[in-house]
Amino acid sequence: MTSLVELMDYDEVIEKYDPVLGLEVHVELHTNTKMFCGCANVFGGEPNTNTCPTCLGLPGSLPVVNGKAVESAIRIGLALNCEIAEWCRFARKNYFYPDMPKNFQTSQYDEPIAFNGWLDVTLDDGEVIRVEIERAHMEEDTGKSLHVGGATGRIHGAEHSLLDYNRAGVPLIEIVTKMIPGTKERAPEVARAYVTALRDLLKALDVSDVRMDQGSLRCDANVSLSPKTTGALGTRTETKNVNSLRSVERAVRFEMTRQAAVLSSGGEVIQETRHFDESSGSTSSGRKKETAEDYRYFPEPDLVPIAPSREWVEELRGTLPELPWERRARIQKDWNLTDEVLRDLVNAGALDLIEATVVAGAKPDEARSWWVSYLAQQANTRGVELSGLPITPAQVARVIELVNTGALTNKLAREAVNGVLEGEGSPDEVVEKRGLKVVSDDSALEKAVDEALAAQPDVAQKIRDGKIQAAGAIVGAVMKATKGQADAARVREIVVARCS
Amino acid sequence: MTNDLIHTTAAELAAKIHSGEVSSVEVTQAHLDRIAETDGKVRAFLHVDAEGALAQARKVDDAVLAGKAVSPLAGVPLALKDVMTTEGVPTTVGSKILEGWLPPYDATVTRKLKEAGVVILGKTNMDEFAMGSSTENSAYGPTHNPWDLERIPGGSGGGSSAALAALQAPLAIGTDTGGSIRQPGAVTGTVGVKPTYGGVSRYGLVAFSSSLDQAGPCARTVLDAALLHEVIAGYDHMDSTSINAPVPPVVAAAREGLTGDLSGLRVGVVTQFAGEGYQQGVLRSFQAAVSQLKELGAEVADVSCPSFDYALPAYYLIAPSECSSNLARFDAMRYGLRVGDDGTRSTEEVMSLTREAGFGPEVKRRIMIGTYALSSGYYDAYYGSAQKVRTLITQDFAKAFENFDVLISPTTPTTAFKIGERTNDPMAMYQADLCTIPANLAGTPAMSVPSGLSDEDGLPVGLQIMAPALQDHRMYRVAAAYEAARGAFGGPSL
Ligand SMILES: [Zn+2]
Numbered sequence: 001m002t003s004l005v006e007l008m009d010y011d012e013v014i015e016k017y018d019p020v021l022g023l024e025v026h027v028e029l030h031t032n033t034k035m036f037c038g039c040a041n042v043f044g045g046e047p048n049t050n051t052c053p054t055c056l057g058l059p060g061s062l063p064v065v066n067g068k069a070v071e072s073a074i075r076i077g078l079a080l081n082c083e084i085a086e087w088c089r090f091a092r093k094n095y096f097y098p099d100m101p102k103n104f105q106t107s108q109y110d111e112p113i114a115f116n117g118w119l120d121v122t123l124d125d126g127e128v129i130r131v132e133i134e135r136a137h138m139e140e141d142t143g144k145s146l147h148v149g150g151a152t153g154r155i156h157g158a159e160h161s162l163l164d165y166n167r168a169g170v171p172l173i174e175i176v177t178k179m180i181p182g183t184k185e186r187a188p189e190v191a192r193a194y195v196t197a198l199r200d201l202l203k204a205l206d207v208s209d210v211r212m213d214q215g216s217l218r219c220d221a222n223v224s225l226s227p228k229t230t231g232a233l234g235t236r237t238e239t240k241n242v243n244s245l246r247s248v249e250r251a252v253r254f255e256m257t258r259q260a261a262v263l264s265s266g267g268e269v270i271q272e273t274r275h276f277d278e279s280s281g282s283t284s285s286g287r288k289k290e291t292a293e294d295y296r297y298f299p300e301p302d303l304v305p306i307a308p309s310r311e312w313v314e315e316l317r318g319t320l321p322e323l324p325w326e327r328r329a330r331i332q333k334d335w336n337l338t339d340e341v342l343r344d345l346v347n348a349g350a351l352d353l354i355e356a357t358v359v360a361g362a363k364p365d366e367a368r369s370w371w372v373s374y375l376a377q378q379a380n381t382r383g384v385e386l387s388g389l390p391i392t393p394a395q396v397a398r399v400i401e402l403v404n405t406g407a408l409t410n411k412l413a414r415e416a417v418n419g420v421l422e423g424e425g426s427p428d429e430v431v432e433k434r435g436l437k438v439v440s441d442d443s444a445l446e447k448a449v450d451e452a453l454a455a456q457p458d459v460a461q462k463i464r465d466g467k468i469q470a471a472g473a474i475v476g477a478v479m480k481a482t483k484g485q486a487d488a489a490r491v492r493e494i495v496v497a498r499c500s
Numbered sequence: 501m502t503n504d505l506i507h508t509t510a511a512e513l514a515a516k517i518h519s520g521e522v523s524s525v526e527v528t529q530a531h532l533d534r535i536a537e538t539d540g541k542v543r544a545f546l547h548v549d550a551e552g553a554l555a556q557a558r559k560v561d562d563a564v565l566a567g568k569a570v571s572p573l574a575g576v577p578l579a580l581k582d583v584m585t586t587e588g589v590p591t592t593v594g595s596k597i598l599e600g601w602l603p604p605y606d607a608t609v610t611r612k613l614k615e616a617g618v619v620i621l622g623k624t625n626m627d628e629f630a631m632g633s634s635t636e637n638s639a640y641g642p643t644h645n646p647w648d649l650e651r652i653p654g655g656s657g658g659g660s661s662a663a664l665a666a667l668q669a670p671l672a673i674g675t676d677t678g679g680s681i682r683q684p685g686a687v688t689g690t691v692g693v694k695p696t697y698g699g700v701s702r703y704g705l706v707a708f709s710s711s712l713d714q715a716g717p718c719a720r721t722v723l724d725a726a727l728l729h730e731v732i733a734g735y736d737h738m739d740s741t742s743i744n745a746p747v748p749p750v751v752a753a754a755r756e757g758l759t760g761d762l763s764g765l766r767v768g769v770v771t772q773f774a775g776e777g778y779q780q781g782v783l784r785s786f787q788a789a790v791s792q793l794k795e796l797g798a799e800v801a802d803v804s805c806p807s808f809d810y811a812l813p814a815y816y817l818i819a820p821s822e823c824s825s826n827l828a829r830f831d832a833m834r835y836g837l838r839v840g841d842d843g844t845r846s847t848e849e850v851m852s853l854t855r856e857a858g859f860g861p862e863v864k865r866r867i868m869i870g871t872y873a874l875s876s877g878y879y880d881a882y883y884g885s886a887q888k889v890r891t892l893i894t895q896d897f898a899k900a901f902e903n904f905d906v907l908i909s910p911t912t913p914t915t916a917f918k919i920g921e922r923t924n925d926p927m928a929m930y931q932a933d934l935c936t937i938p939a940n941l942a943g944t945p946a947m948s949v950p951s952g953l954s955d956e957d958g959l960p961v962g963l964q965i966m967a968p969a970l971q972d973h974r975m976y977r978v979a980a981a982y983e984a985a986r987g988a989f990g991g992p993s994l
Contacts (some may be wrong), residue, residue, distance in 0.1 A: 059598065059601075060607055064738060096848070096849050
């Protein structure tokens with residue numbers, strides 16, 4: 001399939017076209033209960049166990065709005081610098097699909113709870129781009145269809161389908177940007193950076209698990225190309241199924257090169273939904289619709305309007321935590337970091353970890369040094385994110401403390417960390433089990449030095465003759481004999497003393 | 501004895517059961533016997549739950565014997581419209597598409613009835629999805645009017661009202677979207693009340709038109725209706741449109757009305773509800789009722805509500821629009837009928853075949869009208885305009901209630917028409933709800949109380965009484981006073 005798609009060289013795309021982005025992010029709130037019923041809102045679970053008459057859409061059932069979800073929606077809106085509606089309604093979006101129990105989705109249409117906001121997004125090189133937010137509105141998630149049989153796992157060609165309504169009715173917030181023009185060759189990066197910034201923001205607000213791999217954060221990327229010659233707006237496509245930050249970037253880039261090839265060969269971009277394929281990094285056309293979708297929106301008569309009082313909105317504004325950009329500014333100042341260092345820490349995903357390590361008692365530069373060097377190497381070796389390493393910031397802080405008190409040398413400290421990473425327990429437990437205590441008993445060291453001198457009489461003679469640099473060999477032997485648990489400087493002193 | 505019990509009012513039956521004079525089981529059995537004897541002709545019930553009814557009756561009898569306090573209607577039998585879900589008991593809404601469905605939950609109304617010890621005899625027939633004015637649209641065949649078996653019992657709640665007129669039950673539950681409680685009440689000579697929208701929970705009421713549907717009490721006397729009203733009404737957190745306010749004191753108002761004094765009460769006669777299309781016997785019965793109200797001390801004057809002329813067309817845009825969305829869930833995927841699932845057809849084909857086979861012609865007509873009215877490009881002209889009319893009607897009511905305590909009109913333009921007479925003329929059928937629809941659009945309470953028989957055909961006529969929102973008790977007071985002054989008007993012979 002992919003090989004049939006013509007792509008234009010990326011540099012050529014940028015030469016001829018200006019990309020215009022639009023991003024729609026769906027975020028599942030992690031409220032205790034669903035949007036319109038009292039069912040537990042949890043990921044996974046045996047199919048159809050977290051259901052009730054309302055989220056199954058049984059005849060006679062009615063929705064009741066989850067107040068906590070409204071609260072989260074308002075907090076998200078405030079954090080995105082949006083206006084909060086004084087009065088808004090839910091609407092029904094009507095279309096038939098088996099995983100949607102009522103065959104309409106209760107959503108918001110022309111009266112979103114939050115609108116007209118913005119989010120500042122920092123790119124890898126530190127440039128800041130302001131992304132305008134069109135709206136953030138509340139809606140409910142659908143169930144899931146599992147198509148059994150057939151090659152693609154899609155509905156076409158399947159032998160039968162299974163329906164799981166556990167996810168039906170999970171609260172969703174859809175956050176829609178305005179058109180983002182002028183990003184040029186950085187469009188794919190801007191898309192990724194925006195979703196990253198949004199994810200960090202939602203995480204700080206503690207409103208969602210923001211797990212793209214589990215679908216609690218989903219991104220649809222709208223891309224169109226505007227020819228530089230005319231400046232006319234192009235036809236956009238909407239790419240769905242973009243399940244990671246990296247995929248956001250890849251999907252946008254792919255669409256740019258694909259659309260450019262279509263346009264330059266005299267073709268027309270079709271306004272359609274496209275699916276992103278992780279393995280090939282390409283997008284493919286979704287189901288073609290013969291007719292334009294008419295969702296027949298109308299105000300949801302089963303729900304009353306939502307009219308958040310200004311007092312409540314201000315109260316919620318007061319509950320906003322330190323937002324990611326505020327935090328970064330504070331940390332930069334407190335730790336006295338250059339823009340460049342801060343950016344590297346952010347890009348490496350180390351900021352949270354370092355801060356937590358500092359909170360646990362370490363000094364910022366010590367904590368930073370551990371996370372960006374040794375632990376970063378370990379993460380790299382293991383092929384995981386820094387945050388995926390099986391060691392906590394508190395454990396790192398403890399290791400640093402052991403070094404500072406002289407209980408561990410730097411080398412021993414790395415071994416202690418290795419033990420923690422291997423699952424051997426806390427740093428103290430690893431030190432105990434592996435016997436990593438620094439040997440500070442002089443008599444033991446003197447004994448080891450004497451043995452080493454005896455084993456290498458020629459070296460011993462050289463030292464006695466004044467060739468102090470030869471002492472290195474003896475120190476090395478002692479360190480080896482004590483399994484590195486000795487303080488090398490002290491060993492050297494003893495060697496010199498014994499030979500004088 | 502049995503004959504006495506089926507003629508007795510719910511209030512009196514309750515008194516007898518609670519004093520131990522008669523058992524609930526005896527009362528229940530008497531009504532079950534009456535159903536067995538007459539329902540072959542009337543066909544008011546779609547499902548009789550004799551076992552469940554007698555079990556509930558025994559529970560009440562045990563409580564009475566044990567000297568426990570029971571609620572005011574405990575032990576009294578009731579006929580429940582098949583639009584209310586009943587756990588484990590069939591709920592078809594008069595449609596083939598839900599044939600065989602056993603709901604896993606009780607509607608709030610059902611639950612409240614059970615908790616109050618009311619004995620549910622079974623589920624009554626109705627126009628499919630409550631769409632109709634004659635019960636002829638039921639997928640299970642029409643119900644017959646006990647006053648004349650050739651005639652319709654009204655609709656959509658014809659089963660509930662016919663059951664009352666046929667002495668099969670002293671109490672019934674109906675639902676009223678455009679008159680489905682009041683119009684059947686009028687043509688069967690029974691009392692039917694549509695409470696203030698939001699007064700009775702809609703949770704478990706299978707929706708036709710969410711912004712209009714309202715459940716209410718049906719009975720043969722105003723006091724019985726009031727007693728039932730207080731059982732089923734009240735705030736329900738499961739229904740967002742439920743009103744969080746005290747239940748209007750309707751029982752006290754009905755008792756007050758029975759004293760027969762309406763001095764100083766300002767009654768407005770809605771001038772829009774007369775003239776062409778109104779049967780002379782109905783208008784004469786209405787004039788007699790007006791005279792009687794004056795004799796009771798009421799000050800009666802005409803009031804014009806010009807927007808009411810647009811109520812019917814507005815209703816036939818709003819109700820179908822909402823129904824087109826509400827009925828989308830009947831797609832064969834989760835419950836009810838499934839047609840054509842033989843392994844060769846796609847999901848969409850199975851959905852389509854099921855809906856084609858499961859819905860009757862009137863339901864299909866309204867789904868299509870509603871789908872059209874909501875579609876892009878037509879929304880403003882149809883649904884949007886209808887909502888504006890709705891606002892105007894609400895304003896007309898508000899203006900009228902500045903000068904009047906209650907408004908009155910005939911409940912229906914005509915008495916019961918013959919079965920089959922209007923089935924091929926939907927517009928003629930829709931006219932039956934001409935007088936009742938405005939109260940649904942405004943969300944205000946309205947009721948029908950019998951005003952005797954038409955002098956030209958000997959069939960029952962209804963007097964409609966309308967009150968402002970949450971003033972349900974006002975109309976009960978007027979209705980009870982009028983009922984006492986009117987006196988008995990006989991009953992059907994079956
Ligand atoms: Zn649920």
